[in-house]
Amino acid sequence: MSDIYSERRSIRRFLDQPIEEEKLTAICTAARMAPSWGNRQCCELVLVRQPETRERLSALLSAKNPAILATRDAPVVIAVCGVPKRSGFYKEVQVTRYGHWFLFDLGLVSANICLKAWELGLGSVIVGSFDHQAAEQLLAVPAGCELVALIPLGYPAHHPSAPPRRELAEFVHLERFS
Numbered sequence: 001m002s003d004i005y006s007e008r009r010s011i012r013r014f015l016d017q018p019i020e021e022e023k024l025t026a027i028c029t030a031a032r033m034a035p036s037w038g039n040r041q042c043c044e045l046v047l048v049r050q051p052e053t054r055e056r057l058s059a060l061l062s063a064k065n066p067a068i069l070a071t072r073d074a075p076v077v078i079a080v081c082g083v084p085k086r087s088g089f090y091k092e093v094q095v096t097r098y099g100h101w102f103l104f105d106l107g108l109v110s111a112n113i114c115l116k117a118w119e120l121g122l123g124s125v126i127v128g129s130f131d132h133q134a135a136e137q138l139l140a141v142p143a144g145c146e147l148v149a150l151i152p153l154g155y156p157a158h159h160p161s162a163p164p165r166r167e168l169a170e171f172v173h174l175e176r177f178s
């Protein structure tokens, strides 16, 4: 099947070409419209364009992370942050089994960002393995808010093939877990 859900790939090399402001606004709007726990909208985004900051961020990725150069060279890196106590909490009290719905919400935001980017001809990669604390300091993320993922964004300079996916029959269960 050919649609953005099947065709989107993680892109780790980018052309030296800026991203149009309208496209960035469309991507942030897609993030804005993501569903969230209780519509609490815990997400905060930091758009990083300065080469020096991107370089410093890239140095915080784990040593073998395949997205180091992507983080350094992408024209824009989106830092996906969120307020943990806003999702799954009422008046600071956890009200569901899970205390980390903010990660779920930020995942939905990230999916919207990557899919909208792909629809607009842009590539992206979600980066989750880095020194989160140092990155928060670098980007001045305030207390009570956490930086969860980085998303380098730009025009693709390569066209990777799809990594394998499990067959539907392996994870879709009918009526009962089989």
Ligand SMILES: Cc1cc2nc3c(=O)[nH]c(=O)nc-3n(C[C@H](O)[C@H](O)[C@H](O)COP(=O)(O)O)c2cc1C
Pocket: 008, 009, 010, 011, 065, 066, 067, 125, 126, 127, 128, 129, 130, 162, 163
């Ligand atoms: C939560 C999350 C964290 C990820 N962290 C990294 C990362 O640190 N470095 C990286 O190169 N790719 C990272 N990826 C990208 C995955 O490796 C990629 O999505 C997966 O291999 C499937 O490939 P595809 O996106 O092209 O379909 C991450 C993806 C997700 C969803």
